[in-house]
Amino acid sequence: MYDEKCLARIGSNIRFLRMACQVSQQDMAxxxxxxxxxxxxxxxxxxxxxxxxxxxxxxxxxxxxxxFLDTNAALDWGKEQAEKAAPEQQDPAEAYTLEEVRQLLQLLRLSKQ
Structure with missing residues (x-):
C-alpha cells in the first residue's frame, strides 16, 4: 500500500529512471x-x-x-531498461556508471527509511 513517504521519493525515482533510460536532463525537460x-x-x-x-x-x-511511487518497482524497471540498453557481451558489472551505482545506493537507503 502507498503512504505519504512515497511522495518524497518521486523526484529521486524520476532521476533514477531517466538515467536508466540514458536520457539527459536537458532532453527530458x-x-x-x-x-x-x-x-x-x-x-x-x-x-x-x-x-x-x-x-x-x-x-x-x-x-x-x-x-515513480514504489522504489522497488523503480529499481526493477530501471534494471530491465539498463539490461535492454547494454550489449549482451558486456559484463553486467560494467553496465552501470559510477553515478548510476550511487543513485541505486541512495534509493536503497531511502527505501529502508
Missing part, C-alpha cells in the same frame, strides 16, 4: 515542456510534481506510473 532547472528541482524534491507532468514523464520513459 524539452520533451516534457519544462526547463532543465525545473526538472532538476523536481528530481531533488525541491518542487512537487503534478499528475499531468508525471504522465508526460511516464510517456517519455515508456514506463508505468507505479514506478
Amino acid at each position: 524539452e520533451r516534457i515542456g519544462i526547463s532543465q532547472t525545473h526538472l532538476s528541482n523536481l528530481e531533488h524534491n525541491h518542487s512537487s510534481v503534478n499528475l499531468k507532468l508525471l504522465l508526460r514523464i511516464a510517456n517519455v520513459l515508456e514506463c508505468p506510473l507505479e514506478v
Whole structure:
C-alpha cells in the first residue's frame, strides 16, 4: 500500500529512471515542456510534481506510473531498461556508471527509511 513517504521519493525515482533510460536532463525537460532547472528541482524534491507532468514523464520513459511511487518497482524497471540498453557481451558489472551505482545506493537507503 502507498503512504505519504512515497511522495518524497518521486523526484529521486524520476532521476533514477531517466538515467536508466540514458536520457539527459536537458532532453527530458524539452520533451516534457519544462526547463532543465525545473526538472532538476523536481528530481531533488525541491518542487512537487503534478499528475499531468508525471504522465508526460511516464510517456517519455515508456514506463508505468507505479514506478515513480514504489522504489522497488523503480529499481526493477530501471534494471530491465539498463539490461535492454547494454550489449549482451558486456559484463553486467560494467553496465552501470559510477553515478548510476550511487543513485541505486541512495534509493536503497531511502527505501529502508
